[in-house]
Amino acid sequence: MNVKVAVASKEIRVLRNIHGREFLEIDHPAVQARISLEGAHIVSCVPAGEEPLLWMSPIDPEEPGKPLRGGVPICWPWFAGERPGPAHGIARTSQWVLTDTYSAPHLLRLLLELPEDTIRKQLPGEAWRLQAEFELGQSLSINLITTNLSDKPQVLSQALHSYLPVHSIHSTQLWGLEGASYVDQVTGVASNTQHGAVTFTGEVDRIYYDHRSPIQLEGAEDQRVIVARDGSQSVVVWNPWIDKSTRLSQFPDDGYLGMVCIEAANAGPDARILEPGETHTLSTEIKRI
Numbered sequence: 001m002n003v004k005v006a007v008a009s010k011e012i013r014v015l016r017n018i019h020g021r022e023f024l025e026i027d028h029p030a031v032q033a034r035i036s037l038e039g040a041h042i043v044s045c046v047p048a049g050e051e052p053l054l055w056m057s058p059i060d061p062e063e064p065g066k067p068l069r070g071g072v073p074i075c076w077p078w079f080a081g082e083r084p085g086p087a088h089g090i091a092r093t094s095q096w097v098l099t100d101t102y103s104a105p106h107l108l109r110l111l112l113e114l115p116e117d118t119i120r121k122q123l124p125g126e127a128w129r130l131q132a133e134f135e136l137g138q139s140l141s142i143n144l145i146t147t148n149l150s151d152k153p154q155v156l157s158q159a160l161h162s163y164l165p166v167h168s169i170h171s172t173q174l175w176g177l178e179g180a181s182y183v184d185q186v187t188g189v190a191s192n193t194q195h196g197a198v199t200f201t202g203e204v205d206r207i208y209y210d211h212r213s214p215i216q217l218e219g220a221e222d223q224r225v226i227v228a229r230d231g232s233q234s235v236v237v238w239n240p241w242i243d244k245s246t247r248l249s250q251f252p253d254d255g256y257l258g259m260v261c262i263e264a265a266n267a268g269p270d271a272r273i274l275e276p277g278e279t280h281t282l283s284t285e286i287k288r289i
């Protein structure tokens with residue numbers, strides 16, 4: 001059961017479930033969406049008259065602190081295990097605040113911020129500003145804006161870990177990565193080359209690097225989705241396949257059949273060093289064509 005705790009605007013309500021997890025519930029003429037304030041994690045985005053843009057696990061942990069599998073988890077300020085600490089960093093388990101909204105007939109824009117002191121407490125000796133801007137409408141755009149507030153350089157790796165729905169992983173193909181180099185995180189082999197489209201016949205967990213162009217997902221029933229990126233020369237492609245699906249928490253055993261992650265990233269060889277005062281924006285846009 002959800003309780004309405006506030007109205008941020010005509011189109012945005014803040015709901016709290018019985019376990020205390022808070023969501024922005026968005027009901028706008030152009031789009032319906034839901035964003036968890038824990039993690040600034042968009043868990044649903046349905047453009048008016050369209051199918052959902054994002055895949056979400058049917059197993060909802062509801063409780064704060066437990067990972068939501070699906071939507072777009074924000075991995076920051078490190079990707080996976082690139083630094084000691086929780087996998088994919090601290091942003092996805094921290095409480096964000098809504099700081100600004102803008103509404104037009106065809107879109108809704110929301111700005112969320114992870115408070116600086118929340119970051120300082122978890123990353124002693126570091127100083128960052130982190131904002132996430134969501135632009136919701138016929139497509140979904142996310143800008144993750146990081147500023148180094150420290151007086152020394154700081155290392156940043158990150159990802160917008162988008163889970164996309166597919167009708168069947170067996171007939172899913174990703175185009176746009178032909179010829180790209182990748183780190184294979186399943187085999188541990190650091191230097192591989194993509195030949196043809198990416199297809200799925202087992203676990204896929206790859207960081208493609210030196211790559212900027214959009215990726216096109218093609219699937220059954222004429223599904224066509226474009227994932228474009230900016231500020232990103234790496235993209236992670238992930239499907240856990242059979243064994244890992246059974247090991248993942250909040251993930252159904254057959255979940256791998258209906259999803260694929262295409263993650264705009266600064267990961268692996270594309271990690272960044274931000275100089276004092278420098279701002280870097282990682283962006284992704286997901287749209288059906």
Ligand code: BG6
Nearest residue numbers: 067080087088161185205236238
């Ligand atoms: C992907 C990684 O980005 O995220 C995978 O490449 C990882 O290795 C997956 O398993 C899920 O991560 P987590 O921390 O949400 O289980």
